[in-house]
Amino acid sequence: MATTKLTGKDLRQIGYPEGKVIGFAMKALEAHYKGKSKKFKLELLQRVIENPALYLKHEQLGAVAKSLIIKTEHNETIDLLKNRLDYPIYGLEGIEPGAVNQMEIAMKLPVTRAGALMPDAHQGYGLPIGGVLATENAVIPYAVGVDIGCRMCMTLYDLPPVFDRVQTERLKGMLMENAKFGSAVFKKPKEHAVLDRSEFNEINILKSLKDRAYSQIGSSGGGNHFVEFGTTELLSNENEFALPAGKYLAVLTHSGSRGLGANIARHYTKLAMDTCKLPSEAKHLAWLDLNSEDGQEYWLAMNLAGDYASACHHQIHERMAASLGEQPLAMIENHHNFAWKEQNEEGKELIVHRKGATPAGKGVLGIIPGSMTSPGFIVRGKGEQASLNSASHGAGRVMSRRRAKETLSKREVLKHLNDAGISLIGSGLDEAPMVYKNIHEVMAQQQSLVEVVGQFTPKVVRMCGDERFQEVD
Structure with missing residues (x-):
């Protein structure tokens, strides 16, 4: 007996586009036209795609028609504004032209309402690293x-x-035992409430990522991520921790959401680029409307990834505290790759993207690291509206990874590390201290954005790779 059931291939052959439109159509056919002939179904869907506006109020096919219209609208190229919006640049003299050009394009998006470029900025994909962008009802993966x-x-x-x-060797042992990087994970990962979140069962892309998230929890990524011991000096008795000014042993970590966040980013970036067609120079700035299903899903998934990243850091610090046999006196933390719903001075809600930028609202604490041979800083935000309550997220690169590998030698990097008294495990030439800007100059360029509460001096550093730096090619 011939089947009357249509397939996605059948729908594509009569012009239905890839995506949720096909899903809506298949669901409508199964629910309301089961038993009808294949010819009947194809002719019906053909009429809908030829004139979807006629079916918008159709009880059974309205969702299909609406989805077709949205898809068609989004497949039209969206024009950029002729003139970009004004925005401040902090430390322009130290920022490469490519990063400025990317920010110029971002300020021409029709959904953009404000922006700012931080002094550690350098070129990335879409928005430059160090870019801050406020949009209206739109999120850009x-x-x-x-x-x-x-x-x-x-x-x-x-x-x-x-x-x-003696102490340095002891701390190195703690880092080797309690910090994992890249593909290395713990044989027995620790449990965490974030892994029980309902989003893992409610959002399709997350269902396939839960096992990986569990295996990687408590670990760090590669690249510029690190776990390190050092000295933190609080500069004043007047601080949020109720601690006296002075020097403390400190653990500082830098990492993100591992494979979970990377896969969320790839999935929703593709959806955004499929539905939000922009000129080629702006294609990586494709956005998701927060009123759309995809936009809502991304927002939930992004927040889950952020909470997962926080959980990874907390577990690293829990392991370090246990090894030290001490409970921490204080913890300071902040995201710097995220989007927040914030209100501007007129009370309007905007989506503030900080891609490599530290939240610096009035009184908000954050951490701005330097390099492995230069200090990092605990900072308190001044709430500067021009910068969208933001500051730099670090020193910022002045040398690409490729150029670092081609031009630097292990000998000169090792001398630099030894002169600074740094003990390093792992890493490579692409993360050598000289690939970064002078953190003191970067901090001077953002004095209007943050005030310094404390200074961190790294001493024992672990990055991706189990070998000591001396053995890395």
Whole structure:
């Protein structure tokens, strides 16, 4: 007996586009036209695609018609504004032209309402790293970044920050035992409530990522991610931690949401680029409307990835605290690859994307690291509206990874590390201290954005790779 059931291939052959339109059509046929001939169904759907507006109020096919119209509208190229919106640039003299050009394009998006470029900015995909962009009712996956929820976290301990040979070897052992990077994960990952979140069961892309998220929890990514011991000096008795000014042993971590965030970013970036057609120079800035199903899904998935990134950091610090045999006196943390719903001065809600930028609302604490041989800073935001309550997320690169590998030698990097008294595990030439801007200059360029609460000096650093730097090619 011949089947009367249509397939997605049948629908594509009569012009139905890839995506949720086909799903809506198949669902409508199964629910309301089961038993009808294949010819009847094809002719019906043909009429709908030829004139979807006639079927918008149709009880059975309205959702199909609406989806077709939205798809058609989104397949038309969206024009950029002729003139870009004004925006401030902090530390322009130290920012490469490519990053400025990317920001110029972002400020021409029809959904853009404000923006700012931080002093550590450099070129990326879509929005430059160090770019801050406020949009209306739209979220741009590539303006959040691939490593969703990439963040900083620091804990302070009531222990003397002594880094003699014996103590340094002890701390190295702790880093080797309690920090995992890249493809290395813990054999017995720790449980965490974030893994029980309902989003893992309610959003299709997340269903396939839960096992990977469980296996990677408590670990760090590759690249510029690190776990390190150092000395934090609080500069004043007047601080949010109720701690006296002085020096403390500290653990500082930098990492994100691992494979979970990367796969969310890839999935929703493709959806955005499929439905939001922009000129070629702006294609990586494709957005999802927050009133759409895809936009709502991405927002939920992004927030889950951010909470997962936070959980990874907390587990790293829990392991370090257990090894030290101490409970931390204080913890400071912040995202710097994320999007937030925030109100502007007129009370209008905007979506503020910070891609490599630190939240710096009035009184908000954050961490701005330097390099492995230069200090990082605990900062308190000043709430500067011009910068969209933002500051830099670090020193920023002045040298690409490729150029670093081609031009730097292990000998000069090792001398630099030894002169600075840094003990390093892992890493490579592409993360050498000299690939970064001068953090003191970067901080000077954003004095109107943040005030310094404390300074962190790294001493024992672990990055991706189990080998010591001396053995890395």
